[in-house]
Amino acid sequence: MTAQTTIRAFFDPGTWTVSYVVADNATGAAAVIDPVLDFDVKSGHTGTRSADQVLAYLKERQLRVEWILETHAHADHLSAARYLQERVGGRIGIGEHIREVQAVFKKLYNLERNFLPDGSQFDHLFKDGETFRIGEVEATALLVPGHTPADMAYLLDGAVFVGDTLFMPDVGTARADFPGGDAHTLYRSIRRLLELPPGTRMFVCHDYPPAGREPVWETTVGEQRRSNIHVHEGVTEEAFVAMRNARDATLDVPMLILPSIQVNVRAGHLPPPDDNGVSYLRIPINALPRQAVPTA
Numbered sequence: 001m002t003a004q005t006t007i008r009a010f011f012d013p014g015t016w017t018v019s020y021v022v023a024d025n026a027t028g029a030a031a032v033i034d035p036v037l038d039f040d041v042k043s044g045h046t047g048t049r050s051a052d053q054v055l056a057y058l059k060e061r062q063l064r065v066e067w068i069l070e071t072h073a074h075a076d077h078l079s080a081a082r083y084l085q086e087r088v089g090g091r092i093g094i095g096e097h098i099r100e101v102q103a104v105f106k107k108l109y110n111l112e113r114n115f116l117p118d119g120s121q122f123d124h125l126f127k128d129g130e131t132f133r134i135g136e137v138e139a140t141a142l143l144v145p146g147h148t149p150a151d152m153a154y155l156l157d158g159a160v161f162v163g164d165t166l167f168m169p170d171v172g173t174a175r176a177d178f179p180g181g182d183a184h185t186l187y188r189s190i191r192r193l194l195e196l197p198p199g200t201r202m203f204v205c206h207d208y209p210p211a212g213r214e215p216v217w218e219t220t221v222g223e224q225r226r227s228n229i230h231v232h233e234g235v236t237e238e239a240f241v242a243m244r245n246a247r248d249a250t251l252d253v254p255m256l257i258l259p260s261i262q263v264n265v266r267a268g269h270l271p272p273p274d275d276n277g278v279s280y281l282r283i284p285i286n287a288l289p290r291q292a293v294p295t296a
């Protein structure tokens with residue numbers, strides 16, 4: 001049961017992302033999880049329609065933001081963490097292994113010398129098993145790598161926010177072919193999540209609904225064990241890895257991977273502006289590792 005908190009989801013139809021606000025009912029303290037900054041790749045314009053919905057809700061409920069939590073450095077949307085922080089405060093947190101992700105992408109994008117892959121762009125780097133508070137609610141950060149090396153899940157009040165590890169039971173699991181991703185590691189992280197009590201509410205970061213059903217984002221640990229099409233009870237690591245790798249080889253590169261990651265490793269800051277005051281994103285030519293590029 002989630003007795004202490006109120007959980008509100010925000011679905012972004014542009015990127016199929018689900019952001020959350022978790023509020024402590026007793027104190028009005030809140031955490032925002034995985035907020036989206038809209039980005040139109042054709043015009044190079046950012047937009048705040050998604051983030052402004054979150055802001056309106058925070059205002060309406062008179063919530064006090066203590067945390068802005070990222071489950072990982074997303075490759076499909078830009079983070080609105082910085083935009084939100086400038087308006088409502090809160091500490092931006094992510095897993096400590098973000099440093100490894102930053103090092104890989106500093107090199108890929110040839111980022112400026114001043115960009116240090118030390119996590120200092122974030123306010124807090126979570127360790128595996130670290131506990132923290134949202135008001136009076138105790139939360140635990142769990143390291144669940146595999147999709148990327150730095151993925152975290154956040155467990156609180158009988159609910160777990162799993163980022164891109166598992167998706168809804170009829171969709172399955174996240175890809176493991178990004179730089180630093182690994183299907184074996186993902187399988188072990190998923191098993192760890194599935195060892196939580198079966199009644200634990202589980203909230204996913206994306207939904208890619210099959211034809212005929214509306215987007216949904218909440219399930220339970222027990223339901224995933226029974227019916228997740230990729231990792232239900234009885235699927236071995238070997239079988240999962242074979243399925244995952246075969247499937248990843250067919251997936252297209254996310255539309256916003258190159259714009260997203262260079263902003264998200266900066267905790268949602270845009271790159272420092274050029275001497276004309278304009279901020280530019282970098283597109284490395286023929287440099288993305290092969291495994292993230294479809295061959296067909």
Ligand SMILES: [Fe+2]
Binds near residue numbers: 075147
């Ligand atoms: Fe992701």
